[in-house]
Amino acid sequence: MxxxxxxxxxxxxxxxxxxxxxxxMEQGELPLEDALKQFERGIQxxxxxxxxxxxxxxKVQILLSEQDHSELVPFEPQQGE
Incomplete structure (x- = not known):
């Protein structure tokens, strides 16, 4: 990757x-230059x-706000659920 x-x-x-x-990086075996490159990639x-x-x-907030005006209906599980 x-x-x-x-x-x-x-x-x-x-x-x-x-x-x-x-x-x-935890292994501590990377040369300093490689460790810095990996650190930079990690930050990105x-x-x-x-x-x-x-x-x-x-997206979740938008979806929830779009549904603010909808009527709440009690949940009734179907047989077998």
């Missing part, structure tokens, strides 16, 4: 790559993940 454009990654792929970077992934979460939250 490393090197792939961050804006094309799904949220899950972003988290997976970030996890991989953390594991590499964190920001992208935060943006994706914010966008998802906004």
């Amino acid at each position: 490393a090197g792939k454009r961050i804006d094309t990654l799904s949220f899950d792929a972003t988290l997976d790559e970030l996890e991989g970077i953390v594991q590499q 992934l964190v920001r992208a993940g935060q943006l994706k979460l914010t966008q998802a939250e906004q």
Whole structure:
């Protein structure tokens, strides 16, 4: 996954790559230059993940606000549920 454009990654792929970077850095075997590159990539992934979460939250808020005027109906499960 490393090197792939961050804006094309799904949220899950972003988290997976970030996890991989953390594991590499925790091992402490990366040369300083590589560790800095990985750290920079990690920061970009964190920001992208935060943006994706914010966008998802906004979508949920929009969907909920569109339904504010709808009538609430009690939930009645069907047989077998």
